[in-house]
Amino acid sequence: MSTVQYADFKSRPFYGVLKPASAVAHLIVAEGEGAQAVMDLIAKAPADFASKATLLYAEGPYVSENSRSQALRELGFARFHTSATAAAAVPRLHGALDRLRMGTEVYLTGNESALSLFVKACTEAGLDYQGLQTEHRGSLARRMQCVHCKGITEDVTTQPAECAHCGLLLLVRDHYSRRIGAFQGVNINAEDPSDVPPKEEIFR
Numbered sequence: 330m331s332t333v334q335y336a337d338f339k340s341r342p343f344y345g346v347l348k349p350a351s352a353v354a355h356l357i358v359a360e361g362e363g364a365q366a367v368m369d370l371i372a373k374a375p376a377d378f379a380s381k382a383t384l385l386y387a388e389g390p391y392v393s394e395n396s397r398s399q400a401l402r403e404l405g406f407a408r409f410h411t412s413a414t415a416a417a418a419v420p421r422l423h424g425a426l427d428r429l430r431m432g433t434e435v436y437l438t439g440n441e442s443a444l445s446l447f448v449k450a451c452t453e454a455g456l457d458y459q460g461l462q463t464e465h466r467g468s469l470a471r472r473m474q475c476v477h478c479k480g481i482t483e484d485v486t487t488q489p490a491e492c493a494h495c496g497l498l499l500l501v502r503d504h505y506s507r508r509i510g511a512f513q514g515v516n517i518n519a520e521d522p523s524d525v526p527p528k529e530e531i532f533r
Contacts, residue, residue: 349374360439361389415443449510
C-alpha cells in the first residue's frame, strides 16, 4: 500500500487511506491499482456497504496484463461502470456528481494523475476537496501544466520534463493547482537554452 503525505509543500495533495463512512450512499471512483484499495475498503465495511455504493472503475494502462474488473464486479455494488482510462471515466463521474444525493460519501483512489483528474471533477461540481476521501495506489507520474503555454502534459515521470505542447524543458515543481488539477512546470533553462541538464526518472 502506498499512502502519500506531503507536509513539506503547502499546496501538494495529501492522500490518506479509504475508510468506510456512515452515509446514506457511497460514490467510489478508482483507477488501476486503486482496485486493491477498493477491495480493502469493502473488507472493512459493513455487509450492506456495497449495496449502497456506485463504483466507477478505470482500468488504466495495464488492463491487458491484469484486469481487475471481474473481481470488483463480484463485490456486489449497486451500480458498477468501467472505463479504459481515468480521462474516459471523468464524463461519467460528472454525471454521477450531478445526481449526487445529500449525505453521499465520495472515495477516490488510483495513481497521482488519475487522482488529479478525479479531485478536479469533484471540486468543479462544488464539493470541498477536504471532504473527499483519497488514497494513492500505483504510479507517482504527474499531470503537469506548463506555466508558459498552459498546456497539460500527462504522466510525467522525469525531472526535468518536456512540455508536450511547446517543447520547453520544464522543472516540475511541487507547487500544485487544485483548480487545474496539475503540478506546475517552469522553464529550467530560459537564460541558456543550450544548458540541458540530464533527465532523471523520479516520479515512478
